[in-house]
Amino acid sequence: MDTFPDSLLTRVLALLPARDLVLICRLVCHQWKEMIDGGAVWELKCQQEGFQAADPETEQVNWQTCYFLNKNKRNLIRNPCGEEEFEFWTKEEDGGDAWNIESLPGDNGVEFPGEGVHKYFVTSYEHCSKSQTIDLLAEGFGEDLLDNTQPNILVEDWYAARTDAGCLYELCVQLLGENQDVLAEFKTDEPVTIEQFSDGNWSKISHTFSGYGPGVRFVKFQHGGQDSLYWKGWFGVRVTNSSVVIEA
Numbered sequence: 001m002d003t004f005p006d007s008l009l010t011r012v013l014a015l016l017p018a019r020d021l022v023l024i025c026r027l028v029c030h031q032w033k034e035m036i037d038g039g040a041v042w043e044l045k046c047q048q049e050g051f052q053a054a055d056p057e058t059e060q061v062n063w064q065t066c067y068f069l070n071k072n073k074r075n076l077i078r079n080p081c082g083e084e085e086f087e088f089w090t091k092e093e094d095g096g097d098a099w100n101i102e103s104l105p106g107d108n109g110v111e112f113p114g115e116g117v118h119k120y121f122v123t124s125y126e127h128c129s130k131s132q133t134i135d136l137l138a139e140g141f142g143e144d145l146l147d148n149t150q151p152n153i154l155v156e157d158w159y160a161a162r163t164d165a166g167c168l169y170e171l172c173v174q175l176l177g178e179n180q181d182v183l184a185e186f187k188t189d190e191p192v193t194i195e196q197f198s199d200g201n202w203s204k205i206s207h208t209f210s211g212y213g214p215g216v217r218f219v220k221f222q223h224g225g226q227d228s229l230y231w232k233g234w235f236g237v238r239v240t241n242s243s244v245v246i247e248a
Helices: 006-014 018-023 030-037 040-049 063-071 143-149
Strands: 090-094 100-103 119-122 128-135 153-160 167-176 182-187 192-194 203-209 218-227 238-246
Touching (some): 006 030, 006 040, 018 063, 040 063, 063 143, 090 218, 167 203, 218 238
Antiparallel strands (some): 090 128, 100 119, 119 238, 153 203, 167 182, 167 218
């Protein structure tokens, strides 16, 4: 192996699965460990899969981090649009006639401004809220990445009212430590109020967590609301297409 060119070995290693590189190949010998811990193998893997660094002009690109962030870039919220009923969600409050799921556009509703969204969750005449807690380590984001790189965490949610009823909407997202202690939080200061006879259009709320410090291990996403007229049935706020994404 001493006579095997590094450039050729780099190309060979870049063809292997990332998990094998980190957990197996690094242990083969000192030479392989140095190459895998370096940037050339990961830069080539990024090129092969079309991944780009956030700022490719910088001289300090960590290509291994870039690879894993891009590879794991996906919506970490499961069942964001109610296609699987309430699977993966915890109902914190289920007031009035309780949470319900309806198909878009729904009675006195408006179509969603995007493709692939066909259903939404809807609240009733007393407060309803539901949550989902994401285990970042279980989703493949390592402690070193979370503590040192601290990639941005982008949170988004979509909400709307019926055109014939007013409603209230709330969102609270928390970054939690190993023991579920709150390390950072974003929430609506007061419930967002949508007056009766609104246009029914969907609105997006978003927030990016950055520079949040070491120790984050979980993201808790919680939203909900109710109608403001106390009508029996499901005249409260509608929510769908929620997302939590670790940005590359």
